[in-house]
Amino acid sequence: MILLVIVTLILSACSQGKTTENKSEQSASGQTETSKEAAKPETKKFKIGINQFAEHPALDAVRTGFEEELKALGVEAEFDWKNAQADVPNATKISQKFAEDKVDLILAIATISAQTAKTATAENKIPVLFSAVTDPVSAELVASMEKPEGNLSGTTDMAPMDKQLKLFTELKPEIKKIGIIFNTGEANSEAQVKMAEEIAAGMGLEIVTIGINNINEVPQAVDAILSKADAIYTITDNIVASAINVVAKKANEAGVITIGAEKAHVEGGILMTEGLSYLELGKQTAQMAKRVLVDGADISAMPVESLKATSKAVNVETVKILGLEGAKTFAGAEEVK
Known part of the structure; x- marks a missing residue:
């Protein structure tokens, strides 16, 4: 009888030890999985303000290409699109609102929208990418095509x-x-x-x-x-x-x-x-946006780009x-x- 009690106690102790060990392993495993999930960086969703000077096929194509390409590049973005209806005061108000909202980036489609965005971001230096701008130097958007030297760069639609x-x-x-x-x-x-x-x-x-x-x-x-x-x-x-x-x-x-x-x-x-294709111009501008938002590129050192193929x-x-x-x-x- 004594021997039976001793054996029972030993088996019980072993069982408790295994249970404790298993719980320990489960706990450690649970902590590891939780840690892994916590270690995963959350994908940032960028807010992009789009100031389009007018609504017509060429400028619409720029916007479409820009949005489609950013999505294809895996960049999470919320777009706030505004149409200035070919009105300078409207374009000015739109740029000022984007600056006040402190969006992550402004896409200015056409010269006047880009000029108003430059003025609106003079203090907070929100990065501005323009597109459908023929001569950004003459429009005083950048210091030069090779070295913008400010918070603006983008793509030119200079025609052949x-x-x-x-x-x-x-x-x-x-x-x-x-x-x-x-x-x-x-x-x-x-x-x-x-x-x-x-x-x-x-x-x-x-x-x-x-x-x-x-x-x-x-x-x-x-x-x-x-x-x-x-x-x-x-x-x-x-x-x-x-x-x-x-x-x-x-x-x-x-x-x-x-x-x-x-x-x-x-x-x-x-x-x-x-x-040139304005759809492709928009896509090229989106690639620049990814470099600014995701890769941390310095926009002041990004040359103004153009499409070569016609x-x-x-x-x-x-x-x-x-x-x-x-x-x-x-x-x-x-x-x-």
């Missing part, structure tokens, strides 16, 4: 103007005067006009201009330019882009050749372009209206209806 102006003489050698309608209050447009004048002079062409201040002046401006020029060139001007259908319709009715700075113009009825696009309906079927210039161009 020499290639685009050459299309006029390829399609109709008799063309001598090319008309441009532009917003006199936009530095981006003024820079393009000056560049067009310099390039055209070297090609034996003359640039005729009509300045406007708002979208309501576009119809009258088109009528005026048609009476002075042999053809029309639509630059990347936001007011003109917002009324591109009006420009195309009047020019087509007059039988006048039109060349646009980018594909969205062709989609609006302009005859042809050899230009492509042709032609509006087939406009081709028919102008009777230009079979023109060699259209070879290899994307057909747009």
Whole structure:
């Protein structure tokens, strides 16, 4: 009997020891798993304010490309998109609100939006990336294309103007005067006009201009330019882009050749372009945003970037209206209806 009691006590002790050991292992295992979860860094969700100066296909494409590419890059972001409706005071208020909200980054689409963002962030230095800006140096957004030296950088939509102006003489050698309608209050447009004048002079062409201040002046401006020029060139001007259908319709009715700075113009009825993709421009800007937000890159040292590849696009309906079927210039161009 005594022996039986002793054996029972020994077995009980062993059992308790194993139980204690198992609990210890479970506890240690639980602490390890909890520690691992705690050690996982939480993915930060960035707040990005988007100040878009106007709503038209080119600027819309920049925004779409930017948002899609950030998602593809795995960057968690909350977008606060605002449309300034081509109004400077609106753009100013939007930038000021983003600065007050202390967003992580501002995407300024178009020159005026970028200029208002620069002013609004002068003190808190929130990083600002711009896109669809033709000449950021002339617009006083950056010190130079290579070294911005401030809290702004981004992508330029500088068009291959020499290639685009050459299309006029390829399609109709008799063309001598090319008309441009532009917003006199936009530095981006003024820079393009000056560049067009310099390039055209070297090609034996003359640039005729009509300045406007708002979208309501576009119809009258088109009528005026048609009476002075042999053809029309639509630059990347936001007011003109917002009324591109009006420009195309009047020019087509007059039988006048039109060349646009980018594909969205062709989609609006302009005859042809050899230009860049604004969707791709937006994606490239998103890649810059990732470097700033996630990788910790210094925006003041990030050169302004541009797209190198260009492509042709032609509006087939406009081709028919102008009777230009079979023109060699259209070879290899994307057909747009």
